[in-house]
Amino acid sequence: MSIPETQKALKVTKDQQHLELKTVAVNPTLGPYEILVKVIAAGINHVDNYFLDGKWSTEGTGSGITASGIVLRIGENVTRFKEGDTIASFQFGSDENNKDHGAYQEYTKVLESNSFKFPLTTFEDGDIVPSGTVTTFEKAASVAASLITVGISIYHQFELANKDNNKKTILIYGGSTSVGELAVIYSHYIGWKVIAIASSKHHERLKNLGADIVIDYHSDDLTQDIKNLGQDIDFAYVTTGGQQALKQIYDSLPSDREIKLESIEYPNIDFIQDKKSNVKFSFTRAFTSHGQRIKYGNGWENDPYPGILESIKKWVLIVEDLHKKGLIQAREERIIPDGLNGVNYGLNLLKTGGAVERLVVRVDKTA
Structure with missing residues (x-):
């Protein structure tokens, strides 16, 4: 050609x-x-x-x-x-x-x-x-683009950092977004338990893609709903929803275990006042996927x-x-x-x- x-x-x-x-x-x-x-x-x-x-x-x-x-x-x-x-x-x-x-x-x-x-x-x-x-x-x-984003977050930040190689539990806010769906698919594929948060109209599809538990993000008290699950969450992934969603997920996470929290929208959690020492936050830097x-x-600059x-x-x-x-x-x-x-x-x-x-x-x- x-x-x-x-x-x-x-x-x-x-x-x-x-x-x-x-x-x-x-x-x-x-x-x-x-x-x-x-x-x-x-x-x-x-x-x-x-x-x-x-x-x-x-x-x-x-x-x-x-x-x-x-x-x-x-x-x-x-x-x-x-x-x-x-x-x-x-x-x-x-x-x-x-x-x-x-x-x-x-x-x-x-x-x-x-x-x-x-x-x-x-x-x-x-x-x-x-x-x-x-x-x-x-x-x-x-x-x-969503595939590369999931590669940086779920694969590089979460899976490769899973030193004990045990099965994990991941919480995904925005499970019905393009990134969220692919995160559900891959997390299920590698054997993790998947908790997906999305509108109820997407719940059946998310279950078909591999979600074990689905929660309606329209809940009156989403933070408490997550706590009530009693799940040992290892990873939390926020793909949408702005500061409100990020804070809801942050507040829902337990304080008795190390948890990795990743956002594809916000570079920091400075707006959250009551920090938890066990929650390690990171920002998905998709545009540094080439290592530069x-x-x-x-x-504004970002390092890979x-x-x-x-x-x-x-x-x-x-x-x-x-x-x-x-x-x-x-x-x-x-x-x-x-x-x-x-x-x-x-x-x-x-x-x-x-x-x-x-x-x-x-x-x-x-x-």
């Missing part, structure tokens, strides 16, 4: 708060571990809005953090992919150090370590796509966890094996029309609460 000289791409504007569709050059020069991909589908994520609203991006950077497509060219040290393979990747959209990356463009660069080799040969038909096994470009584009410090446009790159390299192989077994599932999704022209509409839907499904665009349908 030939590589064109130019492409359509959404780039961050000068005010750092909007995305504008532009015609830009395709840069075919690759780093040793980079892969050039023709993008077929891209997922629209809340974090894309966070980058724009917080001015985390800089002018001219790409945007979008999850995409699927076809491999066009590989860097000299890439070993798992070849030209023509289908691929799903977590990307560094809105990163000034990786301006050629980002899902919202027709051709993009991805890192091998953040990519999954999924056989993808079909496309979704219709606007609303039911949940199910990941077999299409659209479904793959909706889960790649990342600096955002607003000056020690050993994270090696863990992620192992994790993607685990995920590919789970995919072969049909265990990687995607939530219901909505296909936003008009390719890249529909991204800003999709971002607004997320911001205003107008979408409960995962949102995806077919980049190759951009007019």
